[in-house]
Amino acid sequence: MNQDTLPHRHNITERPLTAIEARILGSLMEKARTVPDSYPLTLNALSSACNQKSSREPVMQLADALLVEALDELRALNLVFETSGGRVPRYEHNFMRAMGVPEQSAVLLGMLMLRGPQTAGELRLNTERWYKFLDIASVDAFLEELQDRSPEKGGPMVIKLPKAPGAREQRWAHLLCGPLDLAQMANAAAGGSNATEDEVIHLTRRVAALEEQVAVLSDQLQNLHEQLGLSQPGQA
Template sequence: MEPLNLTEARVLGTLMEKARTVPDTYPLSLNALVAGCNQRSSRDPVTNLSESEVQEALDGLKRRSLAFTARGSRVDRWEHNFQRAMVVPEQSAVLLGLLMLRGPQTPGELRIHSERWYKFADISSVEAFLDEMQSRTEEKGGPLVVQLPRAPGAREARWAHLLCGPVDVSNQADAPAAATVSSGGLAARVAALEAEVALLRAAVADIAGQLGLSLPGQTETNDRA
């Protein structure tokens, strides 16, 4: 498959996340998808993508059969087709989605961050799926992840996805180790609430636009204009 660019990876990862964490508002409108891509929680790096950049990324994903528009809606709504296109199980898709959204992580971090996506039994089960994706044969498309050299002072090696092409592991060896999440439960809940609020705001804006209504605050802005 043609490697993804960074924007396509962020858009695809966001679709995969929202399909699992907020199914009631999925598939996503362009407006909601932009909000999801640019949210400040659960993202590394934080981005400020425009609608045109996200739309261009969606067109690229659609060309690769990784995303498509849902039927029966007055507004285009997008959903991913990652597992069918890449022929990977649910657990592998979850790990790849998290790596696309948060960057390189250790198996322990991946297990913590995946709680709202999929509950892995233990760290060894995460490592097993990572090992399987790293040893994927060329007949199946080749490896999907790579284990990075352990950073100085780090207890665990981090893993990175290969959906955007090969990773320069020599540079990664000198990168600082990702912070250990000691209060993962609270941080995950706060991040989830922030993400859901952003999506709900985008969904309300979509509905208001279809009905020709103004949201609170918009009337004052229009009056000043």
């Protein structure tokens, strides 16, 4: 299908995404920016991206059959395209056009789909490999724009969560999978860690640096296996 003549734009109020669909989209959006040489992704590469242990919240273990089923749904929504021409099919996202959002907003939504609720500061740090925001204020501006989207444009795509006990900053969450149970999330936050905001930021930076190293090595290994025609680690 010609991407310049899409039949319609996806509206999350008509059909929220499933958790698996959101994981697929987030993974495709991540790899398009961090490993463009291996993008679009094969099913094997997409499976590794969706099921990786780092930079994912929650961690998932999705079988290929579930991924194929979800990919078919995303293709019907014009959110994913299948490309041919190689030995195996490859998949690429069409998030910005289908959702009608600018690049910066798509980056933030992609990260929220992959890692769950985050503060504006955490989002700016975690998206550095995707897009370099000027400052936290610019992140907030795009988030507020997504929160204030009119019903004509599909309604809000993110929500600012109530401040967690002991936290200085509020977290943001996406609404692409439908409304959130704020009461349940508040209870979970109240029973969580007593770490201070500074401690969380420090640990976040350390984890982000380690995750980036792991991601680079994982992508290099993925590319090597594909070039050699070998099965992925852990697969028969």
